[in-house]
Amino acid sequence: MSSKPSKSAARNERRSVKTRSRNDDPLLRLVKDTDAVRREPVRARNELVKPLNDAQRAYDAAMKSSDIVFGIGPAGTGKTWLSIMRAAEALKAKTIAKIVLTRPAVEAGETLGFLPGELDEKFDPYIRPLRDALEEAFGSTHLEYLLKTGTxxxxxxxxxxxxxxxxxxxxxxxxxNATVAQFKMLLSRVGEGAKFIINGDPDQIDLKDGSGLYDAVKRLHKIDEVEVITFQRSDIVRSGLCQKVIEAYESPSDFRYNADNDERNTEGVKRFINAGGQS
Known part of the structure; x- marks a missing residue:
């Protein structure tokens, strides 16, 4: 006479069946396959990096000559990509010992404490655009080594x-998306042999209480070691369609001068910088 399976054994069997069923799900297999494709190793680029327009040339020159550089303008102008490429060149030439990447984690109203995983996993979605450029500069395998060693x-x-x-x-x-207090904290971290590249787009502010970007530019623009480079919609290099999308979202009302010079108004940043930082 066979014995009846225990309740725990029966429960484990049911879980096993559910797991096999989920693993056989075509949609799940597609997600796994897609993820595998995304993780295909990237080889480092060998082509010489050259600025593509006057704004990028000014930005490139500023990164070579100044210790703190503000790159301000719309998405798709190559601010992030070009700064990553020049930082990678400096690291390869051993003129610096390290590259540090940072950004405020405020998008979509989320905070790191509410996201799953350890700190590296939580921050990875925020740093993904920078990581993609780094993979292009170093290649996937070498980049993983540089990240593991803290370089x-x-x-x-x-x-x-x-x-x-x-x-x-x-x-x-x-x-x-950084506050005035965060800018003060960040900029006061600068030490010997350091170069700070500060990129931002005043049209993509997610903060409820205003951005510290304009405040930082106003305070620092007269310092010799600081340079501010402004990118316009005409400087977008990502694609012609990207430029059209940016233009479609920027109505003429976005560029009206605020007579009260409200620092929370994004036009204040544009007007101040385009006027050469005159106060």
Missing amino acids: IEARPLAYLRGSTIKDAWLIADEMQ
Whole structure:
């Protein structure tokens, strides 16, 4: 006479059946296959990096001559990509010891504490655009080595407090979403042999209480070691369609001068910079 299976054994069998069923799901297999394709190793580019327009040439020159560079303008102008490529060249030439990547984590109203996983996993979606450019510069395999050894480090903006950045390039992206206090904290991290590249788009501010980008430009623009480069819609190099999309979302009302010079108004950034930083 056969014995009746225990309740725990029967429960484990049911779980096993469900797991096999999920693994056989065509949609899940498609997701896994897609993920595998995305993780295909990327080879480092061998082509010489050249600026594509006057704005990029000015930005490139500023990165060579200044210690703090603001790159301000719409998406698709190549600010992030070009700064990553020049930082990679400096690291390969051993003129710096490290690259630090950072950005505020405020998009979509989320905070790192509510996202799943460890800190690296939580921050990865925010740093993904920078990582893609780094893979192009170093190749996937070498990039993983540089990340594991800490030669390239990605840290949320808030986690830079108390640090001193020296002999390194720090690239801060999406900085239109940093507050005045965060800018003060970040910019006071600069040490010997450090270069800070601050990129932002005043038209993509997600903060409810206003951005610290204009405040930082106003405070620092007269310092010799600081340079501010402005990109316009005509400087978009991502694609012609990208330029049309940006234009479609920017109505004439977006460019009216605010007589009260409200620092929370994004036009204040554009007007101030286009006027050469005159106050």
